Amino acid sequence: MKKIEATIRPEKLEPVRSALAEIGIMGMTVTEVSGRGKQRGILLQWRAGEYRVEFLPKVKIEVVVLDEDLSRALNAIIRKAKTGERGDGKIFVLPIDNAIRIRTGDEGVNAI
């Protein structure tokens, strides 16, 4: 089992969600986050003059997949979230020790 943490552009959430659903990956947790990478912040205005906000709104998707689904899931996310401009975001892949479905007590791959 692997956990995918993908920080993407907010407007790419829906394309990524439906692409994952097409390959049978339904469950995910989504959080509105702020972040920055090479993309600089954004200039906003005071009444006169402006100021820079360094962190931009992003969406973080957390999804746990079976090892054999990992590359398909990553490809789906990359294909849908990429614009080629700075600010497309990053994906981290983490190992998962165990998973438990609270309702039934199922563990491991059965809980995914």
Add this chain to the structure above:
Amino acid sequence: MINAGDTTWILISTALVLLMTPGLALFYGGMVRQKNMLSTIMMSFALLGVIGILWVLYGYTLSFGPDLGGVIGKLDFIGLIGVGQEPSDTYASTVPHLAFMMFQGMFAIITVALWTGGVVERIKFSAFLLFAVLWFTVVYCPVAHWVWGDGGWLAKLGALDFAGGTVVHVNAGMTALALALLLRPRKGFREGQPMEPSNIPLVVLGAGLLWFGWFGFNAGSALTSGGLASSAFVATNISAAAGAVTWMILGWIYRRPSALGVATGAVAGLVAITPAAGFVHPIAGIPIGIVASLIGYYCILWRTKRGIDESLDVWAVHGMGGLWGAIATGIFASAAINSGGADGLLWGGGMQFAKQIAGVAAVGAFAFTATLGLGKLVDRTVGLRVEEHEEVVGLDISQHGERAYGGIIP
């Protein structure tokens, strides 16, 4: 003789001006960071209580009591003694003295509330209250007497101030600047840390309430309900509109037409028309509003560049806008509009122009220096500024033990 129409209009105007103070609370509250929203709102709202009491106890008589040497009112009306249902002997001869007294009280409240924009996000609430009481007593009441009191020295000089360009706006603007200099900038301000407005829709709502209430402020200052009130009413709306459009265009030239900008522009236009509203032809509201926004915009750029954290631009919008309004009164005033007024520069009244400048200079200098003195006094006794850790956590929690929005459920 009491006139029912006049009395009705003054009572309604009084309520309209009252609404400006909670409007101002929202206008300011939306412009500060979320952790300081309530403390900012609280300053204005607390004054509705504190000044609401002090005004009837002694503020009214210091401002409008029988003249003492042109500088202050005598104590004849202390605790509303002699202020009753019959008209005053001196002011507003067609409305009950009580109505005139309360109408003026609303001006006192919002003037004190106005300068709170300069001290947000760092002033200690107890110090704020103490300073507000001292300032109301030592600065507001005398200045109101100078300009509006029968026998006040600026009134005798002939400086015109229809609804408070000098008494309210120059006074509050210079006070905000002096206090901001005493308090020094908010933590992180000079380092360029963004001080992002927490809720611009609230700012726009507040500006809307101010605009609405300002009809009572300016048209109510006619103290009658007839033609002069209507003229001032129309001038007020024209200037607010001209100010809003001008600021919108300025924002567009430099970057984008912003909601915060258009709301600020409307207020700038309202400020500048205040002293002029009942003395000028309403159409003069157009140049008055346009120039008010130009002045406000560039004064904000200037103070920001200088690293002056007069946080919500009371000096730029109200102080400098009020200064322009007073000067504009000296330019556009016409005795044909208001026989109680005078002819300005446009109609050959050069002396009136000079009197206007004298009035603004006297009040501006007095407010600035008296504030420095009173502010230092409060700083050395109570301490003006919160502790650094209180500022970091925010004044809502450190001063008031509450926060604007709930957090983790429930």
